[in-house]
Amino acid sequence: MVYIILEKTSRLPGFYKLTPEERLRIVAEWAGLTDEEVELLKNYGNLGKELANAMIENVIGGMTYPFAVATNFRINGKDYLVPMVIEESSVVAAASHAAKMLREGDGIIAKASDPIMIGQIHLVKVDSPHYKAALILDRKNEILEHANQQDPILVKLGGGAKDLIVRVFEDTPIGPTIIVHLLVDVRDAMGANAVNTMAESIAPLLEKITGGQARLRIISNNAVYRIVRAWARTRPENVGGPEIAKRIYEASVLAEIDPFRAATHNKGILNGVIAVALATGQDHRAIEAGAHAYAARNGKYEPLSIWRVDEEGYLTGYLEMPLQIGIVGGATKVHPISRIALKILGTKTANELAEIIAAVGLAQNLAALRALVTEGIQRGHMRLHARNLAIMAGAKGDLIDKVAEEMVKAGRIRFDYAKELVEKFSKEK
Ligand code: NAD
Numbered sequence: 001m002v003y004i005i006l007e008k009t010s011r012l013p014g015f016y017k018l019t020p021e022e023r024l025r026i027v028a029e030w031a032g033l034t035d036e037e038v039e040l041l042k043n044y045g046n047l048g049k050e051l052a053n054a055m056i057e058n059v060i061g062g063m064t065y066p067f068a069v070a071t072n073f074r075i076n077g078k079d080y081l082v083p084m085v086i087e088e089s090s091v092v093a094a095a096s097h098a099a100k101m102l103r104e105g106d107g108i109i110a111k112a113s114d115p116i117m118i119g120q121i122h123l124v125k126v127d128s129p130h131y132k133a134a135l136i137l138d139r140k141n142e143i144l145e146h147a148n149q150q151d152p153i154l155v156k157l158g159g160g161a162k163d164l165i166v167r168v169f170e171d172t173p174i175g176p177t178i179i180v181h182l183l184v185d186v187r188d189a190m191g192a193n194a195v196n197t198m199a200e201s202i203a204p205l206l207e208k209i210t211g212g213q214a215r216l217r218i219i220s221n222n223a224v225y226r227i228v229r230a231w232a233r234t235r236p237e238n239v240g241g242p243e244i245a246k247r248i249y250e251a252s253v254l255a256e257i258d259p260f261r262a263a264t265h266n267k268g269i270l271n272g273v274i275a276v277a278l279a280t281g282q283d284h285r286a287i288e289a290g291a292h293a294y295a296a297r298n299g300k301y302e303p304l305s306i307w308r309v310d311e312e313g314y315l316t317g318y319l320e321m322p323l324q325i326g327i328v329g330g331a332t333k334v335h336p337i338s339r340i341a342l343k344i345l346g347t348k349t350a351n352e353l354a355e356i357i358a359a360v361g362l363a364q365n366l367a368a369l370r371a372l373v374t375e376g377i378q379r380g381h382m383r384l385h386a387r388n389l390a391i392m393a394g395a396k397g398d399l400i401d402k403v404a405e406e407m408v409k410a411g412r413i414r415f416d417y418a419k420e421l422v423e424k425f426s427k428e429k
Contacts, residue, residue, distance in 0.1 A: 073359065192324075
């Protein structure tokens with residue numbers, strides 16, 4: 001099927017059935033893309049066209065992000081090179097820098113809980129909901145067994161449905177409601193597919209027991225049982241002296257009292273977390289949804305990490321967050337690069353990966369706080385940002401660094417100046 005576009009409409013029935021080339025032709029016509037732009041889009045990079053087209057719908061091309069490795073990480077007494085994929089400059093440099101500050105001894109310590117995810121079944125139109133909750137709990141073993149029949153592999157690995165929690169909401173705008181939580185140990189998976197299948201499978205049984213109607217049957221991304229804790233203690237000299245250590249502690253307190261600051265504090269943590277998540281093929285939206293829900297668990301949005309100075313003057317950091325990640329399932333084994341990322345890390349379990357990610361989050365957080373309480377975030381940031389501006393202004397090859405350096409030297413890191421410099425240096429050539 002090939003479309004001839006007579007009017008500009010986004011209504012394109014059957015678009016999904018076309019080949020990527022046919023779709024690209026339509027989009028190129030729609031947007032007036034040049035041949036060069038079409039060629040760029042057609043570059044599927046290390047994913048390859050077939051895989052890209054199989055992964056999501058309506059594919060017309062590929063987009064590459066840089067893949068980097070953060071150095072200096074020592075976690076639980078083991079050295080790691082940490083793959084990171086991210087569009088923002090300075091994140092990898094900052095992570096490596098802070099990892100060096102936290103390297104001594106066993107480095108950053110991190111421990112993950114059992115990988116327990118929650119499957120929710122929302123039952124509406126349940127009369128006498130407290131009584132019905134008791135009926136559900138009375139048949140807990142039968143319900144868990146039914147759920148476990150859906151995933152013999154998971155059960156064989158020691159995972160599977162482990163427990164049931166029933167929450168009653170007697171008075172809601174939609175009448176009495178019961179929310180059942182199925183607690184599933186998902187071992188090395190992120191777990192959404194596994195848990196969703198189980199939630200859907202037990203819903204008819206729950207309807208029969210309660211006389212209610214099952215509505216939503218899906219995982220909760222508020223993964224409060226799948227928690228990773230990472231902590232580190234470092235001599236004040238490692239962060240630039242006792243005064244800087246004290247200011248990092250103050251910055252932590254400011255995030256603890258102020259949700260506006262806490263959001264940015266947590267964004268800094270997520271810079272590291274999501275970069276490793278992207279490199280290893282994780283569902284990063286799930287991680288972010290979980291992180292923010294956890295940050296707000298006490299009814300106020302709070303930082304996921306806390307920094308203090310102990311009585312010996314050492315800076316101590318502690319991070320606690322849910323991490324719903326896997327090394328099987330999802331894109332982790334599908335994307336060839338996430339497989340390589342896992343090989344670089346040498347991780348054999350999802351829990352080890354979660355510990356690495358939490359440790360990176362803690363280090364990333366330290367780097368940001370340290371920069372904020374000393375020279376400010378812009379100096380280091382802008383140096384790298386200057387390179388991006390130079391590229392945007394048309395610089396290529398050696399010219400990129402030349403233009404960036406000149407902007408930094410002049411303290412004028414702006415797009416208009418980058419353009420001016422590119423023109424000037426190009427003429428000089
Ligand atoms: P999956 O179903 O592809 O893989 C998990 C399965 O692999 C298990 O059920 C098990 O049978 C098998 N397995 C083999 N070895 C295992 C091991 N060592 N540990 C655990 N399981 C093992 O993937 P998944 O992790 O269940 O689901 C992840 C996908 O679900 C992601 O792509 C995510 O984007 C998607 N998803 C997310 C949401 C959400 O977060 N709200 C909703 C729907 C789908």
